[in-house]
Amino acid sequence: MRSSRWNAQGNVYLVTEETPLRADDVVAAVDAADGILEVLATGDDWVEVRIWNPDGSQAEMSGNGTRIAARWLAERSGAEAVTVRVGDRAVRARMLETPLVEQRIDRVTVSPEEDVDGIRLVAVDVGNPHAVVAGDPADLPIIGPRLEAHPRFPQRTNVQVARRLDDHTIEARVWERGVGETGSSGSSAIAVAAALGGTSATVRFPGGPLDVRFEDGVAYLTGPAVRVDE
Numbered sequence: 001m002r003s004s005r006w007n008a009q010g011n012v013y014l015v016t017e018e019t020p021l022r023a024d025d026v027v028a029a030v031d032a033a034d035g036i037l038e039v040l041a042t043g044d045d046w047v048e049v050r051i052w053n054p055d056g057s058q059a060e061m062s063g064n065g066t067r068i069a070a071r072w073l074a075e076r077s078g079a080e081a082v083t084v085r086v087g088d089r090a091v092r093a094r095m096l097e098t099p100l101v102e103q104r105i106d107r108v109t110v111s112p113e114e115d116v117d118g119i120r121l122v123a124v125d126v127g128n129p130h131a132v133v134a135g136d137p138a139d140l141p142i143i144g145p146r147l148e149a150h151p152r153f154p155q156r157t158n159v160q161v162a163r164r165l166d167d168h169t170i171e172a173r174v175w176e177r178g179v180g181e182t183g184s185s186g187s188s189a190i191a192v193a194a195a196l197g198g199t200s201a202t203v204r205f206p207g208g209p210l211d212v213r214f215e216d217g218v219a220y221l222t223g224p225a226v227r228v229d230e
Helices: 023-029 063-077 137-148 186-195
Strands: 004-008 011-016 035-042 046-052 081-086 089-095 100-105 114-116 119-125 129-134 158-166 169-176 180-182 201-205 208-215 218-224
Touching: 004 063, 011 063, 035 063, 046 063, 063 081, 063 089, 063 100, 063 186, 063 218, 100 186, 119 137, 119 186, 129 137, 129 186, 137 158, 137 169, 137 180, 158 186, 158 201, 169 186, 186 201, 186 208, 186 218
Parallel strands: 011 035, 046 081, 129 158, 169 201
Antiparallel strands: 004 011, 035 046, 081 089, 089 100, 100 218, 114 119, 119 129, 158 169, 169 180, 201 208, 208 218
16 A cells, blocks of 8 residues: 555554555554545645544544644645545644644534543543543553443543643543554544643643644644654
């Protein structure tokens, strides 16, 4: 499979224009990557992608993946603003100083705190499902797989364990559905910030920080996207 490799704060995706892909193609092609961005169509300032997890399942949304897709197109076309289409969602991205990209992420829904088998969590919908647990991020390897495939989440879920360090900083680790632990996750950064107070914050993942801010109920995500196969 011809592809380029991109890194978004420890989240690595392959971008390919070879289509259509099948689940078996993805499983065979993914090597030390967190997924594949299958480019379905492009224009000068828009790109439509399908997001594949390493296990051959598809993701409805990825903050880091859509940011990579936006930077990928911008480097080809010179566009300063790019719309990334994923299913029925359209993520608007603005190129900042290289390699930073700011994205507008709509439709963030935060549910009331609940108990799932003794684990207190907040379910958040960022176009894909999240279960945010307030606690020590070191507990992720235990909590992550336990919640990912729990019957409470019939389509499985992404899991974050996070804690506030101060009013503007959150420390977090993420267990991605169909992947396992990853260095960072853009949609997880939004979910964590929304669940832990709904205020703007820098979310520190092992792979690096991502910035989240909220304006009139709309979430904005800022972080880098870098091509790493050259």
